[in-house]
Each structure stands twice: as structure tokens, then as C-alpha cells.
Amino acid sequence: MTLEELWRFTLGEIEVSISKAQFNTWFRNTSIISLENGKVLIGVPNGFSKEWLENKYNAIILHSLLKNNKEIKEISCQVIQETPPLQKTTSGIDAISARLKNTPKSSFLTRQISQNIKLSTPYTHSFHTSNLNPRYTFSSFIVGENNNLAFAACKAVSEQLGTLYNPLFIYGGVGLGKTHLLQSIGNSILEKDPEKEVLYTSTEKFTSELITSIKNNTINSFKAYYQKIDLLIIDDVQFLSGREKTQHEFFNIFNTLYQKDKQIVISSDRPPKSIPTLEDRLRSRFEGGMIADINKPNFEMRLAILESKSNEKNISFPKETLHYIAENITHNIRELEGALNRVIAFSQLQNTPPSQELAEKALTDLIGSGKKKTITQKDVIQAVCNYYDITPEDLQKKGRKKEITHSRHIAMFLLRSELKLSYKGIGRFFGGRDHTTAMHAYEKISLALEKNLSLKEEVSAIREKIFIFD
Numbered sequence: 001m002t003l004e005e006l007w008r009f010t011l012g013e014i015e016v017s018i019s020k021a022q023f024n025t026w027f028r029n030t031s032i033i034s035l036e037n038g039k040v041l042i043g044v045p046n047g048f049s050k051e052w053l054e055n056k057y058n059a060i061i062l063h064s065l066l067k068n069n070k071e072i073k074e075i076s077c078q079v080i081q082e083t084p085p086l087q088k089t090t091s092g093i094d095a096i097s098a099r100l101k102n103t104p105k106s107s108f109l110t111r112q113i114s115q116n117i118k119l120s121t122p123y124t125h126s127f128h129t130s131n132l133n134p135r136y137t138f139s140s141f142i143v144g145e146n147n148n149l150a151f152a153a154c155k156a157v158s159e160q161l162g163t164l165y166n167p168l169f170i171y172g173g174v175g176l177g178k179t180h181l182l183q184s185i186g187n188s189i190l191e192k193d194p195e196k197e198v199l200y201t202s203t204e205k206f207t208s209e210l211i212t213s214i215k216n217n218t219i220n221s222f223k224a225y226y227q228k229i230d231l232l233i234i235d236d237v238q239f240l241s242g243r244e245k246t247q248h249e250f251f252n253i254f255n256t257l258y259q260k261d262k263q264i265v266i267s268s269d270r271p272p273k274s275i276p277t278l279e280d281r282l283r284s285r286f287e288g289g290m291i292a293d294i295n296k297p298n299f300e301m302r303l304a305i306l307e308s309k310s311n312e313k314n315i316s317f318p319k320e321t322l323h324y325i326a327e328n329i330t331h332n333i334r335e336l337e338g339a340l341n342r343v344i345a346f347s348q349l350q351n352t353p354p355s356q357e358l359a360e361k362a363l364t365d366l367i368g369s370g371k372k373k374t375i376t377q378k379d380v381i382q383a384v385c386n387y388y389d390i391t392p393e394d395l396q397k398k399g400r401k402k403e404i405t406h407s408r409h410i411a412m413f414l415l416r417s418e419l420k421l422s423y424k425g426i427g428r429f430f431g432g433r434d435h436t437t438a439m440h441a442y443e444k445i446s447l448a449l450e451k452n453l454s455l456k457e458e459v460s461a462i463r464e465k466i467f468i469f470d
């Protein structure tokens with residue numbers, strides 16, 4: 001097998017396990033440069049792809065390569081084509097990579113932080129139409145490993161509205177900065193051109209306004225209103241799930257804007273693929289643009305955020321106090337901010353400067369409840385139902401509806417992997433099914449997890465729900 005064939009077969013494998021948008025973004029213009037002693041060197045068009053392929057896609061590439069050549073042990077990437085700095089004509093991904101290249105990784109955090117400390121006067125504008133919060137800007141957003149793709153994509157969109165990535169789809173768990181980033185695009189656009197029509201809305205709000213307009217017979221002006229918009233930001237689009245009429249109108253509005261090269265930016269807590277009962281045509285629209293995820297912040301990032309936020313508030317903390325908070329509050333950035341505010345409030349109340357001892361006292365409740373020690377069967381079922389928007393009865397029923405069957409398999413898998421329940425017990429719980437059903441479900445999901453990246457993300461999002469559920 002030639003290297004070219006090897007790569008072609010491998011790409012074929014990869015293509016079926018990730019979304020089309022991700023595949024096009026990351027694997028277009030790649031090739032194998034060499035294969036020596038089990039080491040594959042992959043040629044990529046820019047530094048950004050290199051980082052992404054080596055880190056995020058490492059396992060999936062290796063796995064797919066191994067299917068075609070058992071001797072392969074590791075991969076690395078090499079940039080084979082330098083990209084010019086950001087220009088109007090460069091493709092989206094080049095634009096991002098140029099931006100990242102101009103900002104070396106190590107200085108990324110520090111640069112963002114120093115911008116925060118300067119605290120440029122917040123941009124003010126009469127936000128009666130846009131619904132934007134002026135606090136959410138790119139300069140107050142701290143960039144780290146967990147969010148640099150999403151940040152770069154949002155930045156790039158704000159510089160090339162409508163034509164670069166449309167739609168831009170940002171997804172990630174709660175409190176990780178999606179709303180902040182989405183609104184930063186809007187604020188940056190209005191800062192440059194206050195005449196632009198920007199609208200930020202939550203999916204909940206969109207839905208309830210739509211329903212009202214249907215009731216009041218004003219649906220035409222509702223649509224006309226949306227069609228004037230240059231930048232439409234729709235937050236938490238997972239809530240569209242199961243609302244047919246809303247999806248239908250959303251699709252129409254989406255199409256009109258899209259055809260006029262108007263920008264649409266969307267957020268969700270999961271990738272389009274994993275939003276249950278999303279119309280296929282909407283799903284493929286969402287997947288047709290750029291998809292970027294935000295992950296949980298690592299310790300370094302959490303510490304950087306705490307430093308920045310305490311600087312913003314002009315309160316100095318001993319280093320070990322911030323360390324203590326960063327080590328113990330790990331789920332998301334909203335909780336981190338909350339914890340910091342709590343320590344500050346405590347310190348003011350007791351009239352003592354912040355210290356680790358004070359932080360320990362202030363955060364006992366948070367840390368105590370954040371770390372749930374025993375997970376029950378109910379927690380698992382509740383998290384699965386919550387994620388797929390179904391009821392426990394749906395899960396237990398005998399039906400064979402495709403979405404329900406999938407959720408049931410995931411639930412069986414998690415009961416086994418997280419709680420080590422017996423197959424017999426699991427079968428019994430699901431309406432007296434045989435133990436082999438549970439066993440098959442467990443094996444099927446375990447196997448699929450090895451090669452299906454989006455399933456992996458799906459399962460880890462549900463796991464997260466299990467552990468932070470109260």
C-alpha cells in the first residue's frame with residue numbers, strides 16, 4: 001500500500017466518525033509525508049491544524065491508521081505550507097491560524113490578562129434592540145487551551161461577518177463562556193459600526209415570541225423583523241429540540257438570512273448531531289458552517305481566570321489562596337467566579353484580608369456539594385433523561401423508537417460503567433429485559449466509543465450531568 005493509499009483509506013475511516021464540518025476543517029489538504037519505524041509524519045497546511053490533529057484528533061487518527069497498517073505506533077504533524085497573515089481573501093481556517101500564529105501560545109493568556117487589567121472603558125451603546133451585555137467583550141475573555149478554537153473562530157467571524165463561517169456553531173458545557181463569546185462578536189460589530197443590526201436572543205425567548213406572534217396574528221412582522229438583521233445570535237439552541245413549529249420558522253428565518261450572507265451564530269450545550277429531534281435539514285445547516293467546542297478549563301486556566309477577575313476587582317489575593325480555589329472549584333467558570341465573589345464577601349464581612357483559611361471557610365458548602373461521593377441509579381437515569389429530553393418511563397417502556405433505544409443503550413452503558421451494576425439488575429430495571437440485552441448494549445456502546453468521537457463527547461456530557469446533579 002502506498003502512503004497515498006494508506007492516507008486515503010484512513011481518511012475514509014475518519015470521515016465517518018466525525019462531523020462533516022470538522023472533517024473538512026481539519027483534514028482537508030493533509031497528506032502523509034513519511035512512514036518510518038512505525039512513525040507517521042502527516043503534512044498539514046498550518047500550525048493550527050498541527051496542534052489540533054496532534055492533540056484533539058490524535059487517538060482517532062491513530063486508531064484509523066492502525067486499521068490499515070498494524071505496525072503504526074505514533075503520529076506527528078509537520079506544517080508544509082506557510083500561510084500569509086490575516087487577509088480578507090484567506091480562507092477561514094487560514095485566518096484563524098494566522099491569528100494564532102501572530103499570538104504565540106505562551107503569551108496568549110498573559111496578553112489577554114494584561115488587557116483585562118487595563119480595563120478599557122466598557123463600550124456603551126443603547127442596547128435596546130441588540131440585548132447585548134456590554135461586559136461581554138473579547139478583551140475581557142481569557143483564552144486558554146480549552147477555548148482557543150472557539151475564541152479564534154468568533155474573532156474571525158467578527159472581522160468577516162457573514163462570509164467566513166456561516167453559521168458559526170459554538171458548543172460546550174454550562175458556564176464555560178459560550179454566551180460571553182457570542183455576545184463579544186455582537187459588541188465588537190457594534191463598536192465598529194453602530195448602524196449594524198445585531199440581535200442576541202435565547203432560544204427560549206425566540207420560541208416564546210414566536211408563539212405570541214402566532215397567537216396575535218403578527219407572524220409576518222415577526223419574520224420581517226428578523227430578516228433585517230445583520231448578525232443574529234441565538235443562544236442555547238438545544239432547546240429547539242422537540243419544538244416542530246419553532247424549528248420550522250427558525251429554518252425559514254435561517255435560510256433567508258443565510259442566503260443574504262447575513263451572519264448567524266449559534267450556541268448549544270452539545271454538537272448538532274446530539275440534539276435529539278432536531279429536524280435533519282436544520283442539523284445539516286448547522287453542520288454546514290464552522291463548529292467549535294469549548295472544554296472545561298484546566299488548573300492553569302482556572303488560576304489565570306481567578307487572577308484576572310481579582311485584578312478587575314482590585315482585590316489582592318495571596319497566591320496560595322487562588323491556588324486553593326482553582327484546585328477545588330473545577331466544573332466551570334461561572335462557579336469559579338461565584339467562589340471568588342464569595343470569598344471576597346466573606347473577607348469584607350469578617351473584615352479580614354483574603355487567605356486560604358478564609359477561603360476554606362467561605363467555600364465549605366460549595367466544595368462539599370460539588371464533590372458528590374455516591375452516585376445512585378437515579379442520578380444516572382435523571383442525567384440521561386435530562387440530556388435526551390425524555391422521561392424515565394420512556395426509557396423503561398418496551399418501545400423500539402430509534403432515539404429512545406439509543407438513550408436506553410447509553411443509560412445501560414452508564415449504569416454498568418459508573419455503578420458496576422449487574423447486567424441482570426440493569427435488565428430488570430428496564431422493564432424486565434433479559435441480562436443479555438444489557439450486556440449487548442454495554443458492549444455496543446463501549447465499542448462505538450473507541451472510534452466515534454461525537455458519541456464520546458455525548459457520553460462525557462452526560463457523565464458531567466451525573467456528577468454535578470443535586
Ligand code: ADP
Nearest residue numbers: 140141142173174175176177178179180333334
Ligand atoms: P455559558 O453561556 O457557556 O453557560 P457564560 O458565557 O454565561 O457561560 O459564562 C459564565 C461566566 O463565566 C460569565 O460571567 C463569563 O463572563 C465568565 N467566563 C466564561 N469564560 C470566560 C473566559 N474565558 N474569560 C473570562 N470570563 C469567562
Ligand code: MG
Nearest residue numbers: 178179180235
Ligand atoms: Mg449561556
